[in-house]
Amino acid sequence: MSRNLTLLTDYYQLNMMYSYYMNNKMDQEVVFDLFFRKTPCKSGYAIAAGLEQAIEYIQELSFTDEDIEYLKQSSQYNQGFLDQLRSFSFTGEIYAVPEGSVVFPQEPLVRVKAKVFEAQLIETALLNIINHQTLIATKASRIVEAAEQDTVMEFGLRRAQGPDAGLYGSRAAFIGGVHATSNVLAGREFQIPIRGTHSHSFVQSYPTETEAFEAFARTFLTNCILLVDTYDTLASGVPNAIRVFRKMKEELGEAFVNYGIRLDSGDLAYLSKAARTLLDEAGFPEAIIVASSDLDEYLIRDLKGQGAKINSWGVGTNLITSRDCPALGGVYKLVAEEEQGVLKPKIKVSENPEKITTPDFKKVVRFYDRKQHKALVDLIMLEHEEIPTEEFVAFDPVNTWKKKKIKNYSTKELLLPIFIEGKLVYESPSLKEIQEYAKQEKHTFSAEILRLTNPHTYHVDLSPALWELKNTLLAEARHSEFEE
Amino acid sequence: MSRNLTLLTDYYQLNMMYSYYMNNKMDQEVVFDLFFRKTPCKSGYAIAAGLEQAIEYIQELSFTDEDIEYLKQSSQYNQGFLDQLRSFSFTGEIYAVPEGSVVFPQEPLVRVKAKVFEAQLIETALLNIINHQTLIATKASRIVEAAEQDTVMEFGLRRAQGPDAGLYGSRAAFIGGVHATSNVLAGREFQIPIRGTHSHSFVQSYPTETEAFEAFARTFLTNCILLVDTYDTLASGVPNAIRVFRKMKEELGEAFVNYGIRLDSGDLAYLSKAARTLLDEAGFPEAIIVASSDLDEYLIRDLKGQGAKINSWGVGTNLITSRDCPALGGVYKLVAEEEQGVLKPKIKVSENPEKITTPDFKKVVRFYDRKQHKALVDLIMLEHEEIPTEEFVAFDPVNTWKKKKIKNYSTKELLLPIFIEGKLVYESPSLKEIQEYAKQEKHTFSAEILRLTNPHTYHVDLSPALWELKNTLLAEARHSEFEE
Numbered sequence: 001m002s003r004n005l006t007l008l009t010d011y012y013q014l015n016m017m018y019s020y021y022m023n024n025k026m027d028q029e030v031v032f033d034l035f036f037r038k039t040p041c042k043s044g045y046a047i048a049a050g051l052e053q054a055i056e057y058i059q060e061l062s063f064t065d066e067d068i069e070y071l072k073q074s075s076q077y078n079q080g081f082l083d084q085l086r087s088f089s090f091t092g093e094i095y096a097v098p099e100g101s102v103v104f105p106q107e108p109l110v111r112v113k114a115k116v117f118e119a120q121l122i123e124t125a126l127l128n129i130i131n132h133q134t135l136i137a138t139k140a141s142r143i144v145e146a147a148e149q150d151t152v153m154e155f156g157l158r159r160a161q162g163p164d165a166g167l168y169g170s171r172a173a174f175i176g177g178v179h180a181t182s183n184v185l186a187g188r189e190f191q192i193p194i195r196g197t198h199s200h201s202f203v204q205s206y207p208t209e210t211e212a213f214e215a216f217a218r219t220f221l222t223n224c225i226l227l228v229d230t231y232d233t234l235a236s237g238v239p240n241a242i243r244v245f246r247k248m249k250e251e252l253g254e255a256f257v258n259y260g261i262r263l264d265s266g267d268l269a270y271l272s273k274a275a276r277t278l279l280d281e282a283g284f285p286e287a288i289i290v291a292s293s294d295l296d297e298y299l300i301r302d303l304k305g306q307g308a309k310i311n312s313w314g315v316g317t318n319l320i321t322s323r324d325c326p327a328l329g330g331v332y333k334l335v336a337e338e339e340q341g342v343l344k345p346k347i348k349v350s351e352n353p354e355k356i357t358t359p360d361f362k363k364v365v366r367f368y369d370r371k372q373h374k375a376l377v378d379l380i381m382l383e384h385e386e387i388p389t390e391e392f393v394a395f396d397p398v399n400t401w402k403k404k405k406i407k408n409y410s411t412k413e414l415l416l417p418i419f420i421e422g423k424l425v426y427e428s429p430s431l432k433e434i435q436e437y438a439k440q441e442k443h444t445f446s447a448e449i450l451r452l453t454n455p456h457t458y459h460v461d462l463s464p465a466l467w468e469l470k471n472t473l474l475a476e477a478r479h480s481e482f483e484e
Numbered sequence: 485m486s487r488n489l490t491l492l493t494d495y496y497q498l499n500m501m502y503s504y505y506m507n508n509k510m511d512q513e514v515v516f517d518l519f520f521r522k523t524p525c526k527s528g529y530a531i532a533a534g535l536e537q538a539i540e541y542i543q544e545l546s547f548t549d550e551d552i553e554y555l556k557q558s559s560q561y562n563q564g565f566l567d568q569l570r571s572f573s574f575t576g577e578i579y580a581v582p583e584g585s586v587v588f589p590q591e592p593l594v595r596v597k598a599k600v601f602e603a604q605l606i607e608t609a610l611l612n613i614i615n616h617q618t619l620i621a622t623k624a625s626r627i628v629e630a631a632e633q634d635t636v637m638e639f640g641l642r643r644a645q646g647p648d649a650g651l652y653g654s655r656a657a658f659i660g661g662v663h664a665t666s667n668v669l670a671g672r673e674f675q676i677p678i679r680g681t682h683s684h685s686f687v688q689s690y691p692t693e694t695e696a697f698e699a700f701a702r703t704f705l706t707n708c709i710l711l712v713d714t715y716d717t718l719a720s721g722v723p724n725a726i727r728v729f730r731k732m733k734e735e736l737g738e739a740f741v742n743y744g745i746r747l748d749s750g751d752l753a754y755l756s757k758a759a760r761t762l763l764d765e766a767g768f769p770e771a772i773i774v775a776s777s778d779l780d781e782y783l784i785r786d787l788k789g790q791g792a793k794i795n796s797w798g799v800g801t802n803l804i805t806s807r808d809c810p811a812l813g814g815v816y817k818l819v820a821e822e823e824q825g826v827l828k829p830k831i832k833v834s835e836n837p838e839k840i841t842t843p844d845f846k847k848v849v850r851f852y853d854r855k856q857h858k859a860l861v862d863l864i865m866l867e868h869e870e871i872p873t874e875e876f877v878a879f880d881p882v883n884t885w886k887k888k889k890i891k892n893y894s895t896k897e898l899l900l901p902i903f904i905e906g907k908l909v910y911e912s913p914s915l916k917e918i919q920e921y922a923k924q925e926k927h928t929f930s931a932e933i934l935r936l937t938n939p940h941t942y943h944v945d946l947s948p949a950l951w952e953l954k955n956t957l958l959a960e961a962r963h964s965e966f967e968e
Binding site for chain 2: 005016
């Protein structure tokens, strides 16, 4: 389903490119970091996602005749610039964290080193893709954590913000650990298992609930999940479902498997317990109970805490839109720029300390406890720095008195090469592999980091050299800005 | 950019279709209403949007060989059913409210009368498209109301939930009254005016702020909006911008037009007033001030209340995701079904009175005061009912003692024919016309309905015949459901 999204950019990118072109700056080498400042939903972590679509986007980059014609008519651009666009392709370098990685604020998820002409164009789409999928993967991960060992299904397509939000949201949700989706297109595109039963209208379209249930059961024989709340869940739906299960069991015997009921309204704790009792008493302890109705991680946690007898959770709107935090605020900031053939670090100052950028061409290193293989700290370092091999003192970049000696560790670099000189050098894993990787990644973090509410803050520190560079540049910037 | 989205549906639709096929019910005629129960953002109204994309979707409906192959491998479907899919096309009837219409809870926005096999398949995508665009058009309308006569620009692409959310969100925002977008693709696809200046990185990439400003100004000569908060807005940014404006004015004279500054951080009330003073004192009263920084309708209203000197508002995340209410909960409910060749009304009961559907094949009529041409009430009626021509008593369908005599009115039917026997009979207006229509529509409602907070509730009543039918069916349903 790859599409040419070359014009999926902010107009100011093109305007800056034009100005760079007019001022002979278009080939200047720059480095941009894509990172976020806050995790979504006050989560202790985020799950990186969207790289595969970002790669496709970069590969498809090319201005069509129609694009050029449109720009000619709607802008002041001259022919020389339009010719540059016509021959545009990405020739730079991109490093990124693999999808499924557990990531934290301030860490570059994508690092672009390219001619400013190219680095600027791709900002908006990269942010759009990575922000969206990272957001939904993170939300999904939280929901899956709350559901513990239960099955979680993504059911949100009808409430997603357009077709792509449904399609790529489903992909991201799968990375975050969801087991299946209702979205058939996502199933075809990404080999995500698809699930679906029937709606209230199906029940309504038969003279009686029992007739509807029986028609549905006879169609599928197995995988028969009956929606029991069209009329009255406990007085009508569950008894009628049991009646049909009995019939099917009589006819099919052991071949009648994977059946159960779905609750879609009412109090799910009360109804699921009552339904469980009815099903068990009728001799159907293996009948599963699916629930769907405005679920999110908090409600699932609470329902489980109240002993709800639910085996499988269908989560819609709150997952596919990440309703309580529907945007990840990823940004793309200039951190270095070529001057006389050398990359010079750049900093963006701000009255708001959180918004001051971390300068220069950098890498991110994760340190693991060698015995338990739990993550200890992430260190953002200058790219050319050597990773300490024996021990070092990590310190909080703001409250520098907070120190911790780190030893007996193994390390991993988070950023991997994706494009080198414009050539793709990375092969995306399968989506199933990415999901598994995210699961493994989460295992390397303690429960305190993964907690749904008020999680412990994982430490992302700067190397001493980087910390010093940042503070030096900051002092220089504050000193020089009034001097022009 | 039309795409084949035939598989953009919930798996349960296909499963129900399969069951209908297996039980010889696939050709049964049904009527579904698409409507919402609550306006988004506690708004007093919503702006309908998305019909054009819904039409494209219906027209492109067709299962490809790849789709069929995928379904064959991932489902229990038999060959006969797959052959039915292979020859699928929409042959039914669709009525809908035109885009830009002001609409209210419980009113059908789309009414589908078709074979159940067809009506079921299209549910999910119709909801996805209409929910999304109606949500964003409504949010945009609220923001535009708050901004009064000022320009509002949609700047949210980087935070949108995927490419489509950016593209169609921009379209919907334009319908809601936004004047321009930063999204170049939306500009090309929908002829929305595009706007954009430069980012902080552009300023950083020059040795001094003044050099950056000058380079930018010389590139564009006019339409020169300078971002003044890279270092220090009032101490550096605005004075440097003034320096450059002076130079340009000296060189270009009267030809130097459409210039100004953009504020993107800090307190926008304080900074805009201070900047206005500096600009005015320097002899640039016509310089415009653009603001962008986490804006929404409430902040814009408050800033204007505090006398902020802002001419143009760039609204990003809060608009493109409708952050405080990121989903419109539109639903698609069975309201009638053919039995022995006659359409019979259907009702869906629920413990929750809000969730009880309004049965049967219906139309929606808006009554206007003939003198002021203000909307008085909307009446949902049975399709075959005659619209009262002289006077009638409207009554609240829940609190029936709330009555109002309506006379001296003109009327309008909200639902228009879109597809008849599968043929498109409607021509979508241009997006500009739709935007204008929404504006006219809003003029027919009083300020009390349009108010941002605690708006007056507009009356959507049922005709006496429909009210009686609903209550009769409800009583029957409650009586019969325990009788199986």
